[in-house]
């Protein structure tokens with residue numbers, strides 16, 4: 001099969017190679033998927049450039065997420081999967097060197113979810129890391145129905161899904177963004193209130209919008225960068241799910257304040273989140289995508305041999321949604 005790989009970490013244009021690899025076979029409990037789309041997320045780039053971790057295997061086919069058609073089922077897997085359109089996550093993760101930047105992937109059936117007919121393969125490949133992370137962060141502290149949820153970075157891939165899932169789940173959503181264009185994207189996703197965090201006093205606006213009550217739960221894209229600006233706008237007993245902290249990776253956390261206000265922190269990473277939570281995310285995302293009332297954002301598409309350009313597009317930091325590579329066009 002045609003695939004992209006790297007044997008050492010470094011800049012995408014220098015280390016990503018295109019060529020032929022042996023097509024994997026579905027093992028015990030596994031499916032093989034013929035991939036039509038591969039999602040590129042920031043963490044795929046971080047793994048490739050070495051900023052996250054050292055090389056875990058001598059050779060790595062990058063990318064976690066994808067979508068395609070099941071063309072082989074391994075022992076112990078229901079044959080009705082054959083020929084079904086699916087999306088998947090945790091491709092190049094958790095002990096697997098082969099990711100989705102290739103024509104085929106074989107992986108546990110647990111990581112594969114049926115894709116509705118009215119969702120394209122490219123859209124399906126946006127559901128892995130971005131939507132699963134949004135789901136986990138949204139529900140990590142319990143149900144959000146009737147609650148006020150703050151989603152920071154609401155125009156981002158994860159943030160935009162968090163807004164949409166929070167509305168689907170019955171929450172009131174306050175979104176932060178950095179520009180009018182991003183505000184429009186947050187509103188289109190269903191945000192009830194939008195705050196420009198560069199121009200406005202976030203905590204004051206949170207208290208104004210909630211009539212002094214404060215926010216119940218936060219889906220946070222930059223805990224270190226936003227903590228001090230947002231904390232006064234949270235109610236006592238609130239919770240903060242943290243999926244990134246790039247503004248300050250080692251922030252000084254005011255534990256005494258958090259303790260006296262019973263505010264809980266939930267730092268999380270998707271690939272190794274509890275299996276039950278990931279299964280619930282897959283099942284909720286299936287119900288939510290079936291509503292038809294959702295925005296699944298493809299930022300750009302590239303052919304497989306231009307995977308290095310796709311990685312570069314993610315690294316520029318201005319993507320709107322998820323950058324997709326198409327192994328089969």
Ligand SMILES: NC(=O)c1ccc[n+]([C@@H]2O[C@H](COP(=O)([O-])OP(=O)(O)OC[C@H]3O[C@@H](n4cnc5c(N)ncnc54)[C@H](OP(=O)(O)O)[C@@H]3O)[C@@H](O)[C@H]2O)c1
Pocket residue numbers: 041042043129130133152153154155156157158159176177178179182197221222225226242243244246247268269270271317318319320321
């Ligand atoms: N923990 C996990 O499992 C997990 C899963 C997925 C992603 N991530 C990480 O989460 C981050 C975002 O991923 P993504 O794919 O959603 O990226 P993205 O599509 O580029 O979105 C990031 C968004 O965050 C906004 N932002 C950045 N700093 C902000 C701040 N201080 N306050 C409010 N908004 C801010 C950005 O807008 P402005 O620049 O205009 O502010 C942008 O809209 C990456 O670092 C990624 O590695 C972690």
